[in-house]
Every structure is written in C-alpha cells, then in structure tokens.
Amino acid sequence: MKALRYLVLFALIATVAPNAKAQFEKAEVWVSGMTCSMCQMATQKSLKTIDYIGSIEPNLKTNSFILTFKKGKEVDLDVIKKKIKDAGFSVSRLITTFNFNNRTSVTNNFVFTYAGSTYRFVNVGDKVLHGEVNLLLLSSGFVSTSDYKRYSAQNFDPSYKTGMSGKARILHVTLASN
Amino acid sequence: MNKSAIPALIFVIAILFFSKAGAQELFVATEPASNMAKNSIRLRLSNEAVLETDFKSRTSLGIMYGLNKSLTLNVNAFMADFYQRKQRINGYSFYGKYRFLNSDNVQKHFRGAVFAQYSTVKFPIIHDEINLAGENNGLQGGIVFTQLLHKLALSGSVSYTQSLDKFIPGHEMLHDNAHNSIAYTLSSGYLIFPREYTDYKQINTNVYLEFLGDSHTGSGRNFMDASPAIQFIFNSKIRLDFSKRVQLWGNMERRFKNLYQVRVEYNLFNVF
Numbered sequence: 080m081k082a083l084r085y086l087v088l089f090a091l092i093a094t095v096a097p098n099a100k101a102q103f104e105k106a107e108v109w110v111s112g113m114t115c116s117m118c119q120m121a122t123q124k125s126l127k128t129i130d131y132i133g134s135i136e137p138n139l140k141t142n143s144f145i146l147t148f149k150k151g152k153e154v155d156l157d158v159i160k161k162k163i164k165d166a167g168f169s170v171s172r173l174i175t176t177f178n179f180n181n182r183t184s185v186t187n188n189f190v191f192t193y194a195g196s197t198y199r200f201v202n203v204g205d206k207v208l209h210g211e212v213n214l215l216l217l218s219s220g221f222v223s224t225s226d227y228k229r230y231s232a233q234n235f236d237p238s239y240k241t242g243m244s245g246k247a248r249i250l251h252v253t254l255a256s257n
Numbered sequence: 258m259n260k261s262a263i264p265a266l267i268f269v270i271a272i273l274f275f276s277k278a279g280a281q282e283l284f285v286a287t288e289p290a291s292n293m294a295k296n297s298i299r300l301r302l303s304n305e306a307v308l309e310t311d312f313k314s315r316t317s318l319g320i321m322y323g324l325n326k327s328l329t330l331n332v333n334a335f336m337a338d339f340y341q342r343k344q345r346i347n348g349y350s351f352y353g354k355y356r357f358l359n360s361d362n363v364q365k366h367f368r369g370a371v372f373a374q375y376s377t378v379k380f381p382i383i384h385d386e387i388n389l390a391g392e393n394n395g396l397q398g399g400i401v402f403t404q405l406l407h408k409l410a411l412s413g414s415v416s417y418t419q420s421l422d423k424f425i426p427g428h429e430m431l432h433d434n435a436h437n438s439i440a441y442t443l444s445s446g447y448l449i450f451p452r453e454y455t456d457y458k459q460i461n462t463n464v465y466l467e468f469l470g471d472s473h474t475g476s477g478r479n480f481m482d483a484s485p486a487i488q489f490i491f492n493s494k495i496r497l498d499f500s501k502r503v504q505l506w507g508n509m510e511r512r513f514k515n516l517y518q519v520r521v522e523y524n525l526f527n528v529f
Contacts, residue, residue, distance in 0.1 A: 112361030114405055115281060116454055116461060117524065120493035121294035124526035139454035165295035165326050169361035223362055 480507025
C-alpha cells in the first residue's frame, strides 16, 4: 500500500510540471539572533549579493526583510538561508509568494517542481490554488529550532528530515495563513 | 560566594529590574562569541590613556575580517608613548576566533567560540600582569559563551595565557616566577536607545559593565577590574566607545590600574 502511495507521488512529480511562467515573486524572511541595527545591516548587505533579488525592504521592528525577486530569474531559497547564516544569524520564518498561473488542485503531499527543486505541500487539505499564493516554508533551516521539532513530531514523509528526495532537493511548504 | 561574583550579580539583578529595552552584545573590553559577517571588515582605532603624572597613551589599530560564518581573524598594531618620549609602533597581536556553537531563537541566542591570540612586542614590560594588548610577548587560548536572553546580554570567558617574554636579568623578581595566568571575564550590556528600532539611521546608545579577572597559576597573585562603558552607533556602521577600567582589588604588580579608553570603529560589508 505504501509502495503504491509513493508511486502516486512520483506520478504527481512527473505530471504536475509547472508551466514556464509560474514563479516565485517575493518573500518575507524573519531572522533570529539579530539584536542590533548593525547586525541587521550586515545581514541586508549579505542578502544584497544574491543575483535574483531585485529589492530588499528591511523592517527593523520585526527583524525581517521583504525581498522582491527579479522577473525571469530562477529563485533558489536555500541561497537566502545561506546568506543569512554567513552573516551570523538564522532564518526563523520564511513566507514566499508563488504565482500559480494555472488553476492547480492541491492536497496533502501534492508536489511541484521549480528550478530543479521539489516542493511538497503538507497540512493543506484539499484546495484549488490560482494566482499569487503565500507559502510558508517548514523545512529545516527555514524555521526556528523549536518549530522544527514541532513539525518533525508530525511525521511527514521521511524526506522532511533529510531535505532530499532521491538526488533532488525537497522543501516542505504549507499555505501561509494571512 | 566568591568575592568577584557579587558586583556582577548585583548588576544582573539591576538590569532585570529596570530594563525595558533590548540587550546588546557589542562588548567594549571583551569579544563576544558572535562572529563578524562573512566577507566584512571592521576597522578599529583605539586609544587608551592614563592620567597619572602626565598624559600618556597607547593607540592601537585593528583590522578584523570575517573569513566565513565560523571564523574571524584580527590583526592589531600598537603604538605607545608610555615608555618612550615619542609614539612609535612597538608591537602586534594576531587573533582568531572560531564559533563552534550557534543556537538562534526568537529574542534569544546562545553562542560558543574558542579563540587564540599571539602577541609580539619590541620592548616587553615585565610586570606580574601578562598583557597581550601591547605590553608582553605571549600566547593565549580561551573559550567564550554569549547568551542573549530577552533583555539581557551576558558573556563569559575563560582563557589561559603563557608569557613568551625573554627574561632580562634583574626583572625576574617582578614576574614572581609566574609565566602564565588564567583570565576570566563576565560582560553584560543593554540597549538604552532607541526604545524601538525603526531605521538604520537611528543613533543607538548602549551601556556595558564588564568584569575582568586575572590570576597567576603559580603565585596566587590576582586582580579584578571593572569596566563600565557607553557606546554610540551611527548609521548602523560607525561605533564610538568610551570606557574606563578600574581595579577593584588585586595584589598583582601592574603598570596601570586605571585606564580611559576611546575607540572608533567602522564596518565595511562585502569587501571582496
């Protein structure tokens, strides 16, 4: 039965290839460990070196940044995480806006691929998505350590802990409550 | 309870009572376990002075570089007129810090790092105190932990220093045959302004109180210093520190028991 479930998943990966225009448009990232405006400045300067980021809008009150991505550039969310680590801090929360150009029915474990990475929906229920959708990242490195423990306890599929599905990077997402 | 712990404890309790602002860990007399951002440079010009008989001072220029998220390197050059008429460069120190522990959470973090320092000076000044900030040749290794807990930034370190001074005949007595020491520090700081961050241009004002203890492993001689400081940060890039160092107690032979320090720091990001 389990084998069948994974077969269905692989079929989904193969068939729900997103159309060419579907893409990440922006993200809001909250950084933990930052305690001063100088630290936030250092983090912003580190993010500024990412080629797909068009603009950065800092919020010093909430220790967060709104990142707008350049159109047509491939977005690798792991790079954001790495640049924040390089500055000495950690991502505690990341919500990204993905544009579903086509009406897409999603359910738990629904996956789509983008720029070589796989994105898997969890805790979502049955929904139809269209247009701009805010996705909350649940994967390790995109949530606080306490949240990661909480999500790990929910027993998602094994790739949640490894972050890999075969040789491909997999990121777990859910719909962000607005 | 150890005598040294009492003022520190009083300070900590005082902060917990009246602090409504954030914590700050840009310590003045010590280095926190936190690192520089990768590929950033910090330039520091410090001047420490004594006002004992006449005005004498030591200037140091430091360049710190964040090699990666875990490793920070620093070089210092020292220039002083403490022991000669004119200011001249009389020493260098090399410092490295490796962060091995990093736990970030909302409004709190805990970091641990190990550090090592090597110092070389042209004319070592032989006292009981082994001072790697421009007075003695030596090697130091230590460990530091920094904790930010809501409103309170605390940092503590322990280090071991080995003197590499070559002894000049007649000077041995002053060292009391102790060529190594254990230093321990406890630092605390908090942000008094702004009450709430809104943009990078706000002037930040931080105050610190740090305790710096030192004890010879052989002779049992020791001292305990307190170092209060006030700090201003402009444009989230330029830092200005004013601090004082006062000996609380001790029986070590030292050149200076009271020092004033002024420091300017400039931060550059993504330099290479």
